[in-house]
Amino acid sequence: MSAIDPAAAPAVVVRLLREAREAVDREMDRRLSVPAGGDAAARLVEAMRYAALAPGKRIRPALVLAACEAAGGRREDALAAAAAVEMLHSYTLVHDDLPAMDDDDLRRGRPTVHRAFDEATAILAGDGLLTAAFAAAAEASAAAVAVLAARSSEVLIGQALDLAGTRPESLAELERIHRAKTGALFAASAELGGISAGAGEESCARLAEYGMAIGTAFQYADDLDDGDFAALASEAARRRIELGHEAIRLAERLPSPGVLIELARWVSGL
Amino acid sequence: MSAIDPAAAPAVVVRLLREAREAVDREMDRRLSVPAGGDAAARLVEAMRYAALAPGKRIRPALVLAACEAAGGRREDALAAAAAVEMLHSYTLVHDDLPAMDDDDLRRGRPTVHRAFDEATAILAGDGLLTAAFAAAAEASAAAVAVLAARSSEVLIGQALDLAGTRPESLAELERIHRAKTGALFAASAELGGISAGAGEESCARLAEYGMAIGTAFQYADDLDDGDFAALASEAARRRIELGHEAIRLAERLPSPGVLIELARWVSGL
DSSP, X not given: OOTTOGGGSOHXXXXXXXXXXXXXXXXXXXXXXXXXXXXXXXXXHHHXXXXXXXXXXXXXXXXXXXXXXXXXXXXXXXXXXXXXXHXXXXXXXXXXXXXXXTOOSEETTEXXXXXXXXXXXXXXXXXXXXXXXXXXXXXHOHHHHHHHHHHHHHHHHHHHHHHTTOOOOSHHHHHHXXXXXXXXXXXXXXXXXXXXXXXXXXXXXXXXXXXXXXXXXXXXXXXXXXXXXXXXXXXXXXXXXXXXXXXXXXXXXXXXOTHHHHHHHHHHTO | OOTTOGGGSOHHHHHHHHHHHHHHHHHHHXXXXXXXXXXXXXXXXXHHHHHHTSSOOOHHHHHHHHHXXXXXXXGGGGHHHHHHHHHHHHHHHHHHTSTTTTOOSEETTEXXXXXXXXXXXXXXXXXXXXXXXXXXXXXXXXXXXXXXXXXXXXXXXXXXXXXXXXXXXXHHHHHHHHIIIIIHHHHHHHHHHHHHTTXXXXXXXXHHHHHHHHHHHHHHHHHHHHTTTGGGHHHXXXXXXXXXXXXXXXXXXXXXXXXXXXXXXXXXXX
């Protein structure tokens, strides 16, 4: 059983994930509308939709919505930001799967975009999803774009370290990669929720730290599932729990933490 | 001799291009700073710098600065937008050159990024430049990001049509591709100049149309140089001049058109 299996989640988290998926998929469906004509332009948007609307947990957009509520906002105010984060996440998957990168044939149980379409279309579809992510973030605010861009740069650094075959020899080295590859986009998700709620700088910074903590815990859980970095496994398991406690402490200082506490517990295995 | 050879440009355009190159290259140099440590993260930023700071005319950022002045602003207010446009242009070149796309070995007289580095680094460097472009645009405003994103989507559609081997059989079909592939980013450049100047909607819309006209004329000139679409060459040559006149009419209605008139003349061969 996966350590981050939605079926193992507490009821409030299950409901959050289900509601977030419905809302963000509707939002992405609206934003990624296929142009008439059926030519190459339509095919490109089909490839973008294939990637973004694929089955998945939608944990990042769920975090955007939950963080917005925790900062005192309404979920509907965070829908553009939630779609931005999920489209950005999708773009990273499409490009990471390319033959020159991880060369994966399957993603989320289906052929990867370059398998289902072709390699050139996969490159352009990823570019298109990244572009659509920034277009959506711009509807929130320039600050949302700045946060998304800064965190997206961290993700690229993490991917470059990963591709270079950097073998972490200590937990600190491993965590550097986890923070960049996974933590950064969770941090962006939580902070964008705060920005969408119109929260102040302090709450937004706390949300970003919360997101970084659970994103890093999420990646440790993923490693444990996959048997990666086995030499560091027991340290990693302890660190995952520590990050969960850290996230909960941060969430408790927010106006109305709500589901963020349960989310942190679930992701960190507490 | 190239129809869009800087050596054939009138003195005011030559000066604009030189000053724009100096200013925008300094701005990009500052934004693309290599992280310490010399590992994979540093190599990724080196690849981004290799692409963005390569020799080139810098006509798009020059247009941003000139449009800002024409709309009553100061050039320094448009530097972030100018860097955004040039980084976005660089990303399109890096990805277009990839083996799965145009498979080019040379660009601007030097090995392409995937040749000088490797294919995975080229994909990530392009992604990084697109991200850096939006980060820079966000410093201007959310409106600047929205314009850049919308035009960047058009560029992707143009690239998809081009890759699909769409053979235009009429000038209208050819112009559809030219507008998307080249006109769109010129339109974004001119409009971003207007936005950076704090110009009103009407001036910004006029600037966007001006940019679309000279960008499309620029692409016709490029075709004539390369001998592309030879069956349509005489129609294309006439259309290029028509677009030049259209651009001049649009520029004349701006607060202080300045060098935009000469720029339109040069690009359209008037």
